[in-house]
Amino acid sequence: MNILDPSALNGCKLDWAAKTLLLDGYSLIEQCVHNIDTHGSMYLKDHLLVFLLEGNLRVVYGKQSFLVNKNEMILLKKATLVQYEWSGSHENSNLFDCLMFSLKSELIRSFLTSTELRISRQNSVHQVLTSVQPMDECLLAFAQSLKPYFKNVAKVVPSQLRHKMMELLYDTAVCSQAMFQQILHLQQQVPTDLREVVEQHYATQVRIQDLAYLSGRSLSSFKRDFQQVYNLPPATWIREKRLNKAKEMLETTGMTVSEICYSLGFENVSHFSRIFKQYHGKIPTSLRQAV
Known part of the structure; x- marks a missing residue:
């Protein structure tokens, strides 16, 4: 049994330079197409979502064994060694065809x-188990939309790949809630730096429960840890941070009050103006006029 390089996503002995789409130097999406049955093992550096388009795939993952058939998918957890057997479709010239997506947390x-x-997110106390899920027409169409990318990988730019990954996650969330819950569960398992999450997202319309989820914490744990770090409740800190940023933007940019309001995650201008006056002592338009 050969243990692959930890940076590799697969064990196919093919010219992967022509079958790999890279983002920031790492393999983001890989295509494996061949007509030779093979087996081996792979070490997963990142969570790996596998779309099987032709053939069969058997994987031994932890203490479990899964059989993935044509037009099915499976999600595999990072930092694990997966044993696999790939076999082609006898109805289609023994063809094996799959796509593999590296799902990085960011x-x-x-x-x-x-x-x-x-x-909707399942309560973290309920374990979300790995399972093989069917691909519907939406996900199959998405898979086919990627095929032209592999014909000339040099012309594929990073923004295209990021867009396609957002499309992948959107289609999965809409078309396969069971699979998306598995993705969310893996994302939830590792707590991240609370300051990093909050500072990155405070100016968006993200809810406090979403910030808790993104930091890998329950809502109660997030509020407790937040209070310890900032010495304020999350809602109060976020509101004050946004209002101070709004004042700075009014004084230093040419953006309109409306543009500043929505760019900082406020729901409407009237609400923004009211709480701005309560906090700064004057309405945003008067501050802009003074400047």
Whole structure:
């Protein structure tokens, strides 16, 4: 059994330079197409979502074994050694075809804080188990939309790849709640730096419960840790931070009051103006006129 380089995502003995889409120097999306049955093992550096488009895949993952068939998918946890057997489809010239997506935490966090979807999340006390899930027409169409990218990888720019990863997560959230819950569960398992999460997202319309989730904490743990770090409740700190930033922007930029209001995550201008006056002693328009 060969243990692969930890930076590798797979064990196919092919020319992967022509089958790999890179982002910031790491393998983001890989395509594996061949007609030779193979087996081996792979060490996962990142969470790996596998779309099987042709053939069969059997993986031994931890103490469990899974069989993935055509038009099915499986999510595998990072920092694990996975044993696999890949076999082609006898109905299609023994063809094996799969796509593999590296799901880095920052990409998932970016999606969660930018999407307009209201995503339901299972209570963290309930374990979300790894399972094979079917791909519907939406996800199959997404998979096919990636095929042209592999024909000329040199022309694929980072912004395209980030867009396609956001599309992947959106389609998965809409089309397969069971699989997306698995992704959320893996994302939730590792607490991240609270300051980093809060400072990055305080100016968006993200809710406090979303900040708790992004930091890998329950809502009660997040509020407790937040109080210890900032000596203020989260809602109070976020409101004051936004209002101070708004004052700074009014004094130093040419943005309109409306533009500043919405850029900082306030829901409407009248609410923004009212709390701005309560905090700074004057309405935003008067401050702008004074400047």
